[in-house]
Amino acid sequence: MMKAQLAHILDVSERPNIGLRVVPKSVGFHPGLDDSFMILRMADPFGETAYVEAPGGGRLVPNIEEVADFALRYERIGQRALPEDPSRDLIKRFMEDL
Structure with missing residues (x-):
């Protein structure tokens, strides 16, 4: 289920009006x-x-x-x-x- 959700996020992030920026765990x-x-x-x-x-x-x-x-x-x-x-x-x- 999580893999499908992440795939959807990646797909949606390709739209011109969507931005995707992840704060990694290593940031604390x-x-x-x-x-x-x-x-x-x-x-x-x-x-x-x-x-x-x-x-x-x-x-x-x-x-x-x-x-x-x-x-x-x-x-x-x-x-x-x-x-x-x-x-x-x-x-x-x-x-x-x-």
Whole structure:
């Protein structure tokens, strides 16, 4: 089952509007381990908001300062992640071990 899921991720990552970057386990602790979140860009006048996953549901975070904190966190996660091609290669090697 996991192999099929990873194959689907690789397939979807080939689309022009999808990016794939993996943070390897060897990185250790990084800001992406705390919780799941998304930054949503909406048409003006709404601008950006964040959505944070939480037990029993999530919450929208419209506060500009908090959204900026999530954007910085996203940037820091990206700094620890592999580029796209090495990310795909890592997933392929993992699939071979399954």
